[in-house]
Structure formats: C-alpha cells, structure tokens
Amino acid sequence: MTEFTKRLMIGAKALNCEISEQGAHKLHTFMQLVLERNKVMNLTSVTDEDGFLAKHFFDSLAIAKYVKNVSTCIDIGTGAGFPGIPLSIALPGTDFTLLDSTNKKLKFIDEVSAKLSITNAKTLHERAEDAGQSDSHRDRYSTAVSRAVAALPLLCELCIPLVAIDGVFIAMKGPNFINTGEYADAQKIIKDLGGSIVSTHETDLPQLGSAEKISRTIIIIKKIRATPPKYPRNSKDLAKIYKKTV
Numbered sequence: 001m002t003e004f005t006k007r008l009m010i011g012a013k014a015l016n017c018e019i020s021e022q023g024a025h026k027l028h029t030f031m032q033l034v035l036e037r038n039k040v041m042n043l044t045s046v047t048d049e050d051g052f053l054a055k056h057f058f059d060s061l062a063i064a065k066y067v068k069n070v071s072t073c074i075d076i077g078t079g080a081g082f083p084g085i086p087l088s089i090a091l092p093g094t095d096f097t098l099l100d101s102t103n104k105k106l107k108f109i110d111e112v113s114a115k116l117s118i119t120n121a122k123t124l125h126e127r128a129e130d131a132g133q134s135d136s137h138r139d140r141y142s143t144a145v146s147r148a149v150a151a152l153p154l155l156c157e158l159c160i161p162l163v164a165i166d167g168v169f170i171a172m173k174g175p176n177f178i179n180t181g182e183y184a185d186a187q188k189i190i191k192d193l194g195g196s197i198v199s200t201h202e203t204d205l206p207q208l209g210s211a212e213k214i215s216r217t218i219i220i221i222k223k224i225r226a227t228p229p230k231y232p233r234n235s236k237d238l239a240k241i242y243k244k245t246v
C-alpha cells in the first residue's frame with residue numbers, strides 16, 4: 001500500500017466512510033488521471049497531492065455517510081467528477097448519475113470509469129434546469145448532491161426538482177454557512193420548491209500534518225412535497241432572476 005492510499009483510507013474512516021484498499025488505489029489513479037488531463041484542460045486549480053487529498057477526496061467523502069444506503073444519486077455540475085467519482089467508488093451499492101452541461105468533462109469521466117472499471121456511475125450531458133423539466137429525470141433520484149456550482153437559492157432550484165418525494169438534496173458549502181446571507185436568501189425558495197431543511201452539519205475534514213484546518217457545512221434538504229411545475233424555470237429566466245449566467 002502506498003503512503004497516499006494509507007492516508008486516504010485513514011481519512012475516509014474518520015469521516016465514517018469505509019473505503020477498501022482497491023477503492024483507495026482507484027482514487028489514487030483517478031487523481032493521476034485528473035492531474036495529467038489538467039495540463040491540457042482546465043479541471044482543477046488544486047495540483048499538489050495533499051491539497052487533492054483534502055480538498056477533493058476528503059471533501060467529497062465527507063457526505064458519503066448521508067448518501068449511504070440510497071439506490072440512486074445524481075451529482076449536479078460534477079465537473080471532473082466531484083463529488084460523484086469518489087462517492088461511486090466508496091458506495092458501490094448506489095447508482096450514480098453525473099450531470100454536467102460541459103460535454104468534454106463528461107468524456108473525461110467516461111474514460112476514467114472505463115479505466116477504473118467503475119460500473120455504478122454514468123454521465124448525463126444536460127443542463128440541470130432541462131433535466132429538471134424532463135420526465136426521465138424529474139422526481140427520479142433518491143438523492144441529489146452538488147458542490148461548487150451556484151449560490152444556494154439557484155442551486156436548490158436546479159437540484160430539488162430532480163429528487164423524488166421523501167428523497168434528499170445534499171448541498172456542500174463552506175464554513176459557518178448558516179450565518180451567511182446566502183443561507184438566509186434560500187429559505188423561501190426551498191419551501192416553494194417543496195423542500196424542508198432537516199439538518200445542517202459543520203464538519204472538519206481530516207487534517208493532514210500541519211496543513212490548515214478545512215471546515216465545511218453540509219446542508220440536508222428533504223423533499224416533502226411535489227415541486228410546482230413551473231420550477232425549474234428556463235436558463236434565460238434563471239439568469240435574469242439570479243443575475244448570474246447558469
């Protein structure tokens with residue numbers, strides 16, 4: 001076992017996520033593939049191994065305990081596969097759909113899945129707001145997860161429509177998030193979308209040596225009612241409403 005895989009397994013365990021030696025080895029290879037492709041394609045700004053371990057792997061695996069035991073999970077705006085690829089390796093019993101509007105990132109993920117024999121993750125090239133209005137994806141997933149895609153109000157509009165009633169949307173945000181205006185701003189739209197915040201978790205990621213401590217906030221939103229048909233609104237309207245290009 002390499003030093004990297006050892007530290008990965010110990011860190012995962014501290015996050016209540018058991019990862020096998022084979023799984024840790026796959027993640028190590030995944031990191032090498034991301035860093036290699038990153039030379040020709042913008043996939044991540046984190047290029048040192050310790051940073052990758054903490055900011056990509058521990059951060060992704062910090063939500064594994066909330067995703068465990070669900071049948072389906074959609075990762076919205078997965079980019080190079082975060083948190084979707086680490087979760088699909090850690091949770092082989094769950095079927096993952098990794099959605100992004102940028103096809104070349106998904107092509108990279110398809111290559112990764114083939115090389116690492118990941119059989120429980122497939123990619124979906126679509127905008128989240130279009131998937132949310134399509135019969136094949138709306139209300140279909142037991143869980144939705146998303147990291148670094150949009151501010152929480154818009155993010156909820158992109159993610160909650162895809163979740164089945166009684167399912168959950170797990171949002172990944174920075175430290176002290178519940179004291180931010182972004183959190184306050186999301187309360188009304190969460191209710192309008194049929195959601196209800198069930199818990200928020202301030203989590204410290206496992207620390208590596210003397211590296212700075214990284215804290216995250218995990219927000220668990222349950223879908224308790226059907227989302228009204230007008231949500232998600234189309235991308236043009238969303239851009240106007242949230243004053244942001246989505």
Ligand code: SAH
Nearest residue numbers: 077078079082100101102127128147148246
């Ligand atoms: N989740 C990854 C990537 C974050 S970057 C990580 O944490 O590293 C944001 C990603 O969201 C980009 O890949 C972008 O293409 C995608 N994205 C942004 N808005 C989207 C939308 N409306 N529908 C689908 N994907 C979207």
